[in-house]
Amino acid sequence: MADLEAAEEFTALYADNHRRVYAYAVARAGRPLADEVVAETFLVAWRSFAKMPRTAALPWLLGVARNVIRARNRDEERHRLVAGELRDWAAEPDIADGVAERSAVLTALAGLSENDRETLTLIAWDGLSPRAAARVVNCSTPAFLVRLHRARNRLARAVAAADELTIAKEPSR
Amino acid sequence: MNKHPDIMKVLAEARPDQLDPSGTPPMPVPVWERTAPARRFRAALLVPAGALAAVAVAVVVAVSVQKPAGHTPDAAMPDRPLTASQLLLTAAEHSSTDAYGSGKYLVIRTEDGSTITVGTGTATYEMTSKSSYETWFSRSGKEPNRVISTRLGMTPLTPADDAAWRAAGSPHQVLVGKPLPSGELGKGYPVSIDGGKRQVDSYDDPEIYAFGNDNVTLRDLEKLPADPAALKARLLKSFDGGGSDMPTDKQEWLLSVTSGLLVDLPVSGQVRAAGLRLIATLPGVRSLGAVTDHSGRPGQGFAFTTGNATYGSIEQRFVIDTATGRALGRETRVVKPAGTTVRLDPGSVLAYTVVLEQRTTDEAPPK
Numbered sequence: 001m002a003d004l005e006a007a008e009e010f011t012a013l014y015a016d017n018h019r020r021v022y023a024y025a026v027a028r029a030g031r032p033l034a035d036e037v038v039a040e041t042f043l044v045a046w047r048s049f050a051k052m053p054r055t056a057a058l059p060w061l062l063g064v065a066r067n068v069i070r071a072r073n074r075d076e077e078r079h080r081l082v083a084g085e086l087r088d089w090a091a092e093p094d095i096a097d098g099v100a101e102r103s104a105v106l107t108a109l110a111g112l113s114e115n116d117r118e119t120l121t122l123i124a125w126d127g128l129s130p131r132a133a134a135r136v137v138n139c140s141t142p143a144f145l146v147r148l149h150r151a152r153n154r155l156a157r158a159v160a161a162a163d164e165l166t167i168a169k170e171p172s173r
Numbered sequence: 174m175n176k177h178p179d180i181m182k183v184l185a186e187a188r189p190d191q192l193d194p195s196g197t198p199p200m201p202v203p204v205w206e207r208t209a210p211a212r213r214f215r216a217a218l219l220v221p222a223g224a225l226a227a228v229a230v231a232v233v234v235a236v237s238v239q240k241p242a243g244h245t246p247d248a249a250m251p252d253r254p255l256t257a258s259q260l261l262l263t264a265a266e267h268s269s270t271d272a273y274g275s276g277k278y279l280v281i282r283t284e285d286g287s288t289i290t291v292g293t294g295t296a297t298y299e300m301t302s303k304s305s306y307e308t309w310f311s312r313s314g315k316e317p318n319r320v321i322s323t324r325l326g327m328t329p330l331t332p333a334d335d336a337a338w339r340a341a342g343s344p345h346q347v348l349v350g351k352p353l354p355s356g357e358l359g360k361g362y363p364v365s366i367d368g369g370k371r372q373v374d375s376y377d378d379p380e381i382y383a384f385g386n387d388n389v390t391l392r393d394l395e396k397l398p399a400d401p402a403a404l405k406a407r408l409l410k411s412f413d414g415g416g417s418d419m420p421t422d423k424q425e426w427l428l429s430v431t432s433g434l435l436v437d438l439p440v441s442g443q444v445r446a447a448g449l450r451l452i453a454t455l456p457g458v459r460s461l462g463a464v465t466d467h468s469g470r471p472g473q474g475f476a477f478t479t480g481n482a483t484y485g486s487i488e489q490r491f492v493i494d495t496a497t498g499r500a501l502g503r504e505t506r507v508v509k510p511a512g513t514t515v516r517l518d519p520g521s522v523l524a525y526t527v528v529l530e531q532r533t534t535d536e537a538p539p540k
Contacts, residue, residue, distance in 0.1 A: 008351070011362075015197075023192035031191060035198065089189045102187040109184070124184040125192060156180040 010049055014042060017061055020126060024062050027121045029069045030081035037072070041065040059128065059135035066136060079114050086110035108158035116151035123148065199363075257460040258453040260473040260495060265449035268498025271442030274533030279310040279391070279439050281531050286467070287524040288330055290516070291347035292361050298337035299330040300347070300366065309538040310381055310391055317375040319538040324369035354483050356515035373540065382438060384430050385419045387411035399443035401451040404431070420479040428455050428477050432491055435500040439531035445498055466492040466502040467527045478508055485511030487523060502527045 018038060025037035041064050045052065052060055069078070090106035109117055122133040134144035255263070286303045303325035310318050327347070329335035338344070348361030380388035389411075398404050408430050415421040420429055431448045434440055440448070452458055452475070461474030472492040480486030486509040492501040504525040507517045514523070 018197065019194055022194045026192045034194075038198070085191070086189075089191060101183060105180075105183050105187045106189070109187075120181070120184060124181050125188045152180055155184065159180065159183070 006049060010046055013045075013052075013057060013061075017058055018042070020058060021061050021065050024065055024122075024126055025069065026085075027125060028066070028082065028118065029073060029078055030085050032081070033069075033073065037065055037068055040068045040072075044068060056132065056135060059132040062122075062126065062128075062136040063138065075114065082114075082117070083110040104159050104162045105155070108155055108162055111158055112151070112154055115147070116154055119144070119147045119151040120155060255460055255462065255473060257458045257475050260460055260475060260493065261449045261453035261458070264473070264493045264495045264498040265446040265453070266498070267496060268442045268446035268449060271445070271497055271499070273439075273441035273443075276533035276535045277312055277316075278534050278536070278538060279312060279531075280307065280534055281310075281437075281439060282307045282529040284325075284468070284527045284529060285524070288522060289327075289349055290352070290358060291327070291349050291364070291366075292358075293338075293341035293344050293347055296337055296341050297358075298334040298341075300327040300334065300338070301330050302327045307539075312391055312395075312533075314379050314391060316538075317377050318381060320374045320376065321371060321539060322374070323371045326368035327364075327366040352513040352516075354512040356512065384408055384411035385415065385426060386413055386417070394438060394440060397440060397444045397447075399441070399447045401447045401454065404444070404447045405451050415481060417483060419481070421481045422479070424455060424457070425477070425479040428452065428457065429479055429489065431455075432477075432489065432503075435491065435493070436503045436526060436528055439533065442498065449493075449498060461490060464492055467504070467525050468502075468529075470494070470501050472501045480509065480511075482512060484513045485509045485515065487514070499531065500528055 021041055022034055022038050025034040025041075029037055041061060044064050044067075045061055086106050087110050090103040090110070109120065112120075118137065119133070122128050122136060123130065126133075128136065130144050130148060131141045133148075134141045137144065139147075282305070284303065284305050286301055288299055288301055290297055291300050305323045305325060307321040308318070309320075329338045345367055346363050346365055349364045350358035350361040353359050379390045379392075381391055382389050382394060398407060405427065408427060409423070411430070412423060412426055415423075415426045420426045431451050434448050435445060455477075457477045459476050461476055463471065464474035465471050470492075472494045474490055474492050476488055476490040478486055478488050485507065488506045488508050490504045490506070492503075493499070494501055502525060505523040507514050507519055507521045507523060510517045510519065514521075517523075
């Protein structure tokens with residue numbers, strides 16, 4: 001009953017992971033494309049399901065999604081789309097605390113390179129361990145940690161720069 | 174400057190809600206209608222391999238009693254029936270002279286059918302799902318294996334089911350849920366009742382078959398001994414206690430696996446003869462006498478009953494062409510409903526397979 005088991009296992013995989021693949025797709029390709037990316041990712045995943053490492057399904061799925069995204073859209077176009085969305089979200093009013101900080105960090109993230117953004121959001125938004133994230137981007141864990149360290153520094157600097165700008169604009173603060 | 178000692182924490186807290194989908198979209202992959210990536214190819218006892226692929230969920234269902242269209246194997250045929258061991262040994266005799274080709278591919282063509290419970294809204298009724306399969310196994314293992322499948326569609330089983338289907342608006346998409354050991358139906362997945370396009374899939378996996386739950390390669394199959402005792406010893410090495418669709422009793426398990434070999438794959442005539450002789454030595458095998466298979470071809474039938482806690486007890490019937498010793502087909506029926514079959518009446522056909530062709534060839538597989 002391998003067919004049945006595979007179909008069931010795959011359905012469970014979809015139920016467990018589609019939200020996370022969607023989130024990754026939004027952060028990497030923008031919302032307009034996310035549904036398509038998710039659909040294509042799971043189609044590709046189904047075709048090569050037998051090869052999926054059962055203990056590291058999510059990094060494997062995100063790796064598939066990453067290839068799907070790369071194959072579909074030109075890098076610059078994607079970068080423009082995602083950066084635009086991040087800025088929109090940064091500008092959205094939010095009743096939660098720390099609005100300014102949230103807005104600053106999203107704006108700063110929009111200004112980073114695509115690679116930095118991916119490195120940071122795999123950890124902060126997708127909730128992966130550095131080891132799992134390294135699998136997604138297909139590099140060694142030490143190499144990923146170096147990338148992460150640098151991306152963090154660049155994000156921190158960008159946020160600090162944005163804060164200074166904000167303070168300069170609002171002397172009353 | 175280091176106002177953010179942990180920028181990653183800040184970033185994590187800034188995760189936009191827009192990253193979360195608004196709901197759960199339907200699974201974009203119709204896994205229940207496609208041939209799954211075959212990690213192994215073994216006809217499940219309760220439903221033929223083909224039907225599994227066609228409606229993967231179908232497995233153990235089947236409901237109200239209905240004679241299969243055409244002919245029903247029936248022990249009460251006018252001719253004096255052969256005893257089980259007579260027919261098995263005659264078939265074995267002819268099997269042992271059945272030449273085994275040397276072609277590069279093993280080709281198997283079957284038509285598979287199964288009865289499944291489907292739903293529309295709150296209504297449930299039974300439908301028969303049919304598929305045809307043509308499988309090409311590369312004997313060298315160097316070429317991919319190929320499966321050409323066609324879903325032949327689903328039709329209401331009985332006039333009552335037909336009425337239920339019509340009352341539901343004659344839908345062409347129905348919900349199919351997997352029957353669970355608890356007797357309930359699992360979550361339904363939408364499945365089209367229409368036939369499908371011919372679909373060609375390729376598989377590289379060398380493990381093409383399984384003795385019970387033990388995956389084996391074509392090489393393993395070709396190494397099977399042609400002596401009944403040695404064959405028994407080899408097959409029992411794969412016995413793992415059964416369960417799921419396999420009987421838990423060791424003798425019943427051996428009967429299932431050995432007779433499955435006759436239908437599922439073209440093993441050599443000598444190995445098939447050993448299988449038939451082995452079956453003749455096992456308890457619980459009955460002769461059905463002269464019968465016809467689902468496509469009306471005449472043969473000799475034998476049957477035995479197997480069971481486990483998952484599906485109650487079922488009867489497995491086989492039709493053999495005694496002139497060649499080859500199997501024409503298999504049918505499974507409910508004997509004692511329990512677990513996944515608890516909703517069914519005794520006598521219900523669970524599934525059938527008609528073996529249309531088994532051969533070896535040097536031809537290239539169809540694209």
